[in-house]
Amino acid sequence: IVRILKNVIGESEALIKYGILSSKVDVLIAIPLSITSSISAAIIPEISEKRAINDIKAVETKIIEAIDLTAMIATPCLMGMLFYSKEIFMLLFPKSNEGFELLAMASVSIIFLCLTQSINGILQALDKNFSILKASIASIIIKVILNVILINIEGIYEKGAVISSFIAALVSFIIVRRILFKNFI
Numbered sequence: 001i002v003r004i005l006k007n008v009i010g011e012s013e014a015l016i017k018y019g020i021l022s023s024k025v026d027v028l029i030a031i032p033l034s035i036t037s038s039i040s041a042a043i044i045p046e047i048s049e050k051r052a053i054n055d056i057k058a059v060e061t062k063i064i065e066a067i068d069l070t071a072m073i074a075t076p077c078l079m080g081m082l083f084y085s086k087e088i089f090m091l092l093f094p095k096s097n098e099g100f101e102l103l104a105m106a107s108v109s110i111i112f113l114c115l116t117q118s119i120n121g122i123l124q125a126l127d128k129n130f131s132i133l134k135a136s137i138a139s140i141i142i143k144v145i146l147n148v149i150l151i152n153i154e155g156i157y158e159k160g161a162v163i164s165s166f167i168a169a170l171v172s173f174i175i176v177r178r179i180l181f182k183n184f185i
Helices: 002-009 011-052 056-083 085-092 100-107 110-125 129-150 158-183
Strands: none
Touching: 002 011, 011 056, 011 085, 011 100, 011 110, 011 158, 056 085, 056 100, 056 110, 085 100, 100 158, 110 129, 110 158, 129 158
16 A cells, blocks of 8 residues: 555655554454454354254354344444544544544444454354355455555545455455355355
């Protein structure tokens, strides 16, 4: 991102913009992910156990519970960061609150990132590890391509990185959700 940005807006400005994105926005977006990662970790042994004894109904119940719980955690985080990004930045970074617009934009991806994380745990419990890998590779390829394209567009720059992250998260979610529904639900 910095290499692309420095060609467009100069090295010092690129480092500042990337610093805001990586040290403020990405850290705040990671908070709900760290909370929902425990759901992903906890669901693996439960689903594996129910699957081992061939209790399909219990597996379905655990899957739905994990997805619902993840959505119940991720949705308020998304809304809070979307609508109160300026206030969050003023509270946490009172002397340097530049970048709250990026947080508002990036917050939209929270729901997809969290749900993807939980579904990945579910797929791991269902022995669909290769499917998780395929979704991750597709997401990475899309993110890199979109970064190269969007960061070079005048007026977007660092917002291009946020947009590409959102689209990559959405694609990954769509893939793993489709795999889960195709194979189990």
